[in-house]
Every structure is written in structure tokens, then in C-alpha cells.
Amino acid sequence: MPQDQGQTRLFYMDNLRALAMLAGLFFHAALAYSPMLHSFWPSADPKNHFGFDLFAWASHLFRMPVFFLLAGFFCALMLHKSGGVAFFKNRMLRIALPLVLFLPLLMLSMHYVMQFGLAYVSQQPPLFEVIRTMMATPEPPILLTTMHLWFLYHLLFLYLLTYCARILLGSSFTDWLLALRPNSLLLLMMIACIPALYWVSVPYPAPEWIFPALWALWFYGIFFALGYGFFMQKDLIPRYAPDRHFYFSVGAVSYAFYFYLLPAAQNQGVLKFIVVVFEAATAVLWTLSAVLYAKSHLNRSSPLLRYISDISYWVYIVHLPVLFFIQFLLTDLAWPIAVKFLISSLCTLAISMMSFHLLVSWTWLARMLVGKSRTHQRQLTPGS
Numbered sequence: 001m002p003q004d005q006g007q008t009r010l011f012y013m014d015n016l017r018a019l020a021m022l023a024g025l026f027f028h029a030a031l032a033y034s035p036m037l038h039s040f041w042p043s044a045d046p047k048n049h050f051g052f053d054l055f056a057w058a059s060h061l062f063r064m065p066v067f068f069l070l071a072g073f074f075c076a077l078m079l080h081k082s083g084g085v086a087f088f089k090n091r092m093l094r095i096a097l098p099l100v101l102f103l104p105l106l107m108l109s110m111h112y113v114m115q116f117g118l119a120y121v122s123q124q125p126p127l128f129e130v131i132r133t134m135m136a137t138p139e140p141p142i143l144l145t146t147m148h149l150w151f152l153y154h155l156l157f158l159y160l161l162t163y164c165a166r167i168l169l170g171s172s173f174t175d176w177l178l179a180l181r182p183n184s185l186l187l188l189m190m191i192a193c194i195p196a197l198y199w200v201s202v203p204y205p206a207p208e209w210i211f212p213a214l215w216a217l218w219f220y221g222i223f224f225a226l227g228y229g230f231f232m233q234k235d236l237i238p239r240y241a242p243d244r245h246f247y248f249s250v251g252a253v254s255y256a257f258y259f260y261l262l263p264a265a266q267n268q269g270v271l272k273f274i275v276v277v278f279e280a281a282t283a284v285l286w287t288l289s290a291v292l293y294a295k296s297h298l299n300r301s302s303p304l305l306r307y308i309s310d311i312s313y314w315v316y317i318v319h320l321p322v323l324f325f326i327q328f329l330l331t332d333l334a335w336p337i338a339v340k341f342l343i344s345s346l347c348t349l350a351i352s353m354m355s356f357h358l359l360v361s362w363t364w365l366a367r368m369l370v371g372k373s374r375t376h377q378r379q380l381t382p383g384s
Contacts (some may be wrong), residue, residue: 012299021312026178029345030056033337043327044125062286068220071229099152109321109323117328144210178233193280250286315352323348
């Protein structure tokens with residue numbers, strides 16, 4: 001059992017979690033200009049370019065796995081430091097309450113934003129025809145969705161599964177896994193990811209449905225478990241560190257094959273299995289690389305990094321309706337799509353940051369979203 005992980009401040013994990021959150025804004029902004037999602041994304045622009053797919057799916061393969069890895073690490077840290085009761089109270093405040101509080105507001109906001117898009121946009125996205133047909137029915141279907149807050153919803157189930165595993169399995173299974181050679185553990189993770197990823201479309205979708213997705217609990221649970229193991233065996237991350245450039249390079253080669261084969265891999269069969277193998281390899285290697293590079297370059301505190309960490313949770317929660325509204329305003333303009341991407345991304349970021357200061361920073365919401373009173377120095381990271 002680690003004795004010093006609970007007392008040593010790991011700035012790089014805090015900073016990496018915040019950057020992964022903010023990257024979600026740019027990921028969603030890029031999807032409006034994605035050829036692959038042109039028929040499915042609500043704010044799809046008439047123009048698109050494969051470069052946005054290249055960026056979007058690269059970040060998609062490791063951004064949320066990084067978040068779940070860090071969540072697993074901080075889960076182990078809090079259980080070790082504070083015990084089960086304090087952990088339960090903290091998770092209710094930091095995960096369950098934001099989900100319950102903000103999801104209805106986001107759904108309502110998104111409803112009005114979509115109504116605005118239907119009325120304002122002349123060159124309407126293909127998905128609007130489906131939305132208009134649904135709204136024209138006598139009894140429009142109620143979409144039970146967790147939207148982009150699905151990760152909070154699934155985290156609650158992973159916490160429950162962790163609690164059960166601690167009781168049923170004890171530490172013997174964890175000790176066996178962590179005793180594997182580092183590269184053997186990585187290979188085992190890649191193999192374990194394949195069944196979950198083969199179960200769904202490629203790229204793997206966001207599990208937004210109100211019922212928990214078993215494939216997502218399995219896939220993200222693997223990274224959650226790795227983060228948990230990183231805390232339990234404090235020398236595990238340093239054992240990977242010397243090979244971080246190798247892991248990133250192999251992941252890049254794997255992503256190149258994945259992206260090249262992606263358009264032809266939508267049906268079941270051997271080709272999809274091959275693409276899923278590359279998908280699993282890229283996700284594991286780039287997720288680990290992100291942690292290792294963060295440890296090397298982001299293990300420090302600064303006013304800018306602390307500020308990004310403070311605002312990131314709020315920005316991610318509120319950004320999607322704001323982003324869609326701005327992209328609807330830009331849809332009919334004959335501007336270069338790179339300009340539209342930058343304007344929609346940066347304006348969404350600015351408005352979300354401004355709303356944090358106007359609505360959150362001086363209220364009790366700050367303690368829920370930032371993890372501390374705004375008048376006291378932070379004791380735990382926002383992700384903890």
C-alpha cells in the first residue's frame with residue numbers, strides 16, 4: 001500500500017485532467033466540419049475537410065480514456081486517504097449533484113438552441129430533416145439522453161463496481177496484474193479493449209443513452225483500473241517513463257493505419273476487427289503517453305495552470321449549447337472553415353469562462369465544481 005501518494009501533490013494529473021476537459025470543446029467544434037459526421041452532427045457546416053476528422057478522431061481515442069485513468073487514480077487516492085464514507089460524500093457532491101443539477105438545464109438549453117437553428121439557418125445540416133420530422137409527429141419522442149455529461153453518469157457506476165470489487169476480489173487480483181511486466185500489462189489492456197470496441201461502431205460513439213452502456217463500462221473501466229493501479233503501485237508510472245517517445249510513436253503509426261482504414265470499417269468482419277485492433281492500440285498507447293508527457297512537462301503549478309484547472313469543469317459542462325448556437329450563426333457565412341472553427345471554439349471558450357466568473361466563482365457552485373471554497377487554497381484537485 002502506498003504511503004506517500006496521498007500527501008504528495010501531483011500537479012501533472014491535475015493539469016492533464018483540466019486540459020483533457022478543455023480539449024472536449026475543440027473536439028466538439030471540429031465535428032461540425034467533419035466529412036465523416038456530416039450527416040449526423042447537429043451543427044454540421046455545408047463545408048467540411050478531412051483534416052478535422054484527422055484531428056477529431058486522434059483526440060477522441062485518448063482524451064476520455066485519460067480522464068477515466070485519472071478518475072481511477074483519484075478514486076484510489078481518496079479511498080486510501082479518507083475512507084469510504086468521505087469518498088461517497090465527495091462523489092455525490094462532485095459527480096452526482098452536477099449531473100442531476102445541470103443535465104435538465106442543458107437539455108432545455110439545447111432544445112431552444114436547436115429551435116433557433118431550425119429557424120435561422122438556411123443551409124441546414126442533414127440531421128435537421130430528421131429532427132423536423134420527429135417534431136412534426138403528434139407525440140414527439142422523448143430522448144432519454146445524458147448528452148455530453150455521460151462520463152459523469154458512467155463514473156458513478158464505475159465507483160460502484162470498484163466498491164464491489166474491493167469487497168469480492170480484495171487485493172490479490174490487483175497485485176497479480178500489477179506484478180506483470182509493464183509492456184505485458186499494456187498488451188493485456190489492448191487485448192481487453194478489443195471486444196468492447198468491436199461491439200460498437202468505429203470510431204466508438206459517446207454512450208449518451210440513459211441506460212449505462214456495458215461496452216463503455218468495460219472499455220473505460222480498463223483505463224479506470226489502470227489509474228487505480230498507478231496509485232496502488234507508485235513505481236509503475238516511472239517504469240513506463242523512459243519509453244514514452246516509443247509509445248507515442250507506435251501509437252502514431254497505429255493511428256495512421258486506423259485512420260486510413262476507417263472509412264471502410266463500418267461493417268462487421270475481418271476488416272473491422274483489424275481496425276479495432278489499431279483503435280485499441282492507439283487508445284492505450286496515447287493515453288499512457290499523455291500521462292507520461294504530462295508528468296515530464298506539466299508537473300508544476302502556475303497561476304495560469306491553476307486558473308485552467310478551476311474553470312475546466314464548468315467550461316466543459318456548459319460549452320455544447322453555446323458552441324452550437326455560435327456555429328449556427330456562422331453556418332450560412334461563406335468564410336473558410338478554419339476561420340469558422342477558430343471563431344466558434346474561441347468564442348465558446350470565452351463565453352464559458354465569462355459565465356464562470358459571473359455565475360459560479362462567487363457562489364456555492366464553486367465548491368461543487370472546483371472542489372474548494374474560492375477563499376481558501378485548494379487541497380484537492382478539481383478531478384479528485
